[in-house]
Amino acid sequence: MISRLLTFVVLSFLMACSVGHADTSTPVPKDRTVLSYKISLTDLLRIDIYQEDDLRTMSRVDAKGKVNLPLVGEVNVVGLTVSEAQKAVENAYRDGRFLRSPQVTINVEAYAAREVSIQGQIRSPGRYPLPIETSMTVLELVTRAGGFTDTAKGTAVNVTRVTPDGKKQVFTIDVDSLLKGKSGANINDNSLMLEPGDIVFVPERII
Secondary structure, eight states: OHHHHHHHHHHHHHHHHHHHTOOOOOOOOOOOSOTTOBOOTTOEEEEEETTOGGGOEEEEOOTTSEEEETTTEEEEOTTOBHHHHHHHHHHHHHHTTSOSSOOEEEEEEEOOOOEEEEEESBSSOEEEEOOSSSOOBHHHHHHHTTOBOTTBOTTSEEEEEEOTTSOEEEEEEOHHHHHHTOTTOOGGGGTOBOOTTOEEEEOBOOO
16 A cells, blocks of 8 residues: 555656646747848738837839838838848838837748749750859859850850849850869959849850
8 A cells, every 4th residue: 555655656746847847948930031032023021010010011022123011102122131121111111200110020921933044055054043042153053054065155155134123234254264263264254143034145156
């Protein structure tokens, strides 16, 4: 009888310890927005303002690179990081004297299609996704696409870009020198970072 009583007491003590040490911590929420990511056209943003539920909004970045917000109207966010966009929205509400000390949180609910196209004298032409968390150079894209064909003119690779205001820009990159590690390669040729919608064309070398 005594042994049974002792067993019961020991088991009760162990159960109490187990309950007392239960894990009460809550999971740390994962940040859904990469800090270095720059907001693009057609991204869908959720914009919250602390203790201002009436001003919460879901807005897609329009063709002008702006979002339309209650009271303040249009605010430019394209090309900004999420942190920079939050400050831009805070400034808009503060400068317009709608809020004294707004605290804005922005989440990217849906990313725009982030693709570039490479055509011409390349072994695997087509469309390639741009990573959200990092940038990509023309040299890296050429490498991903299998490299140049034997007749490619790698010294004059063209990158065509259309800016948010509709203007067309064309950059000519000497990728061949970068691939071969030539000392005379222009360092600027490897500093151009591709942006969504860029079209890369590799011309044919005239023999």
